[in-house]
Amino acid sequence: xxxxxxxxxxxxxxxxxxxxxxxxxxxxxxxxxxxxxxxxxxxxxxxxxxxxxxxxxxxxxxxxxxxxxxxxxxxxxxxxxxxxxxxxxxxxxxxxxxxxxxxxxxxxxxxxxxxxxxxxxxxxxxxxxxxxxxxxxxxxxxxxxxxxxxxxxxxxxxxxxxxxxxxxxxxxxxxxxxxxxxxxxxxxxxxxxxxxxxxxxxxxxxxxxxxxxxxxxxxxxxxxxxxxxxxxxxxxxxxxxxxxxxx
Ligand code: BV8
Ligand code: ZN
Numbered sequence: 286x287x288x289x290x291x292x293x294x295x296x297x298x299x300x301x302x303x304x305x306x307x308x309x310x311x312x313x314x315x316x317x318x319x320x321x322x323x324x325x326x327x328x329x330x331x332x333x334x335x336x337x338x339x340x341x342x343x344x345x346x347x348x349x350x351x352x353x354x355x356x357x358x359x360x361x362x363x364x365x366x367x368x369x370x371x372x373x374x375x376x377x378x379x380x381x382x383x384x385x386x387x388x389x390x391x392x393x394x395x396x397x398x399x400x401x402x403x404x405x406x407x408x409x410x411x412x413x414x415x416x417x418x419x420x421x422x423x424x425x426x427x428x429x430x431x432x433x434x435x436x437x438x439x440x441x442x443x444x445x446x447x448x449x450x451x452x453x454x455x456x457x458x459x460x461x462x463x464x465x466x467x468x469x470x471x472x473x474x475x476x477x478x479x480x481x482x483x484x485x486x487x488x489x490x491x492x493x494x495x496x497x498x499x500x501x502x503x504x505x506x507x508x509x510x511x512x513x514x515x516x517x518x519x520x521x522x523x524x525x526x527x528x529x530x531x532x
Pocket of ligand 2: 435437438439
């Protein structure tokens with residue numbers, strides 16, 4: 286089927302849907318200038334995220350891991366949400382049962398104006414004390430080499446889910462509930478590699494939802510979903526929500 290037909294098909298499904306869920310990954314922020322994890326630009330210096338976003342890496346070398354996160358905080362503080370983020374804000378306004386599940390920790394969905402967002406991998410702008418576990422928002426760009434807790438002096442860490450760490454079960458349960466109860470799920474800009482996030486698309490499909498994938502390339506999930514629209518989210522998403530009439 287050609288691209289326009291697919292866009293029409295998704296638009297019609299969105300029009301009729303009561304409950305819309307969206308799952309996003311790093312690809313939705315790519316057009317804002319945020320490098321993805323597994324694309325050609327997915328490397329920071331000579332490291333891969335999977336080398337650095339682990340408790341072990343932080344234990345062994347907290348300076349290096351904080352340098353990595355400070356580099357990302359610096360970069361993300363200087364970018365803007367792109368039309369793909371804003372298209373989801375429009376969609377949320379049109380669909381009361383809308384829920385946005387994101388793997389991204391860049392906070393760009395919230396910055397764009399999305400309200401009902403489940404940040405299942407946490408957020409770069411939050412830090413957690415490794416000793417007293419106090420959680421706080423911290424948008425200071427230049428953090429000291431090793432930031433410490435104001436309350437107890439303990440070492441702070443980014444409040445993100447590292448590889449090998451379990452997700453917050455309340456967030457994960459809410460995401461699973463959204464996947465299992467939505468009529469339509471859009472899966473935007475994720476390589477469907479990281480679990481358990483990636484399984485949400487298949488759970489939605491298994492529960493009877495219409496699931497459409499928007500990605501620059503086909504993924505391991507493409508054969509199992511209803512539509513795979515190949516192209517940039519910043520171009521395709523606005524075309525899907527522009528005429529969704531308010532119910
Ligand atoms: C857990 C926060 C267990 C940190 C992230 C097999 C072997 C080894 C390990 C595992 C395994 N199977 C499962 C695991 C465990 C592991 C995992 O999945 N590993 C992967 C690498 C195989 N999972 C975990 O460890 C999870 N925890 O399983 O716990 C457990 C259970 C109980 C008790 C204890 C433990 C935790 C996973 C969370 C890791 N944290 N982020 C940080 O960001 O610093 S994951 C990280 O990857 C980001 O969140 C990112 O969003 C996410 C997923 O990547 P994508 O978003 O998909 O990004 P990617 O670059 O891969 O793809 C971008 C896509 O966009 C591409 O498809 C590209 O084509 C597309 N694109 C690009 N530009 C555009 C576009 N699309 C549209 N438009 C564009 N313009
Ligand atoms: Zn503390």
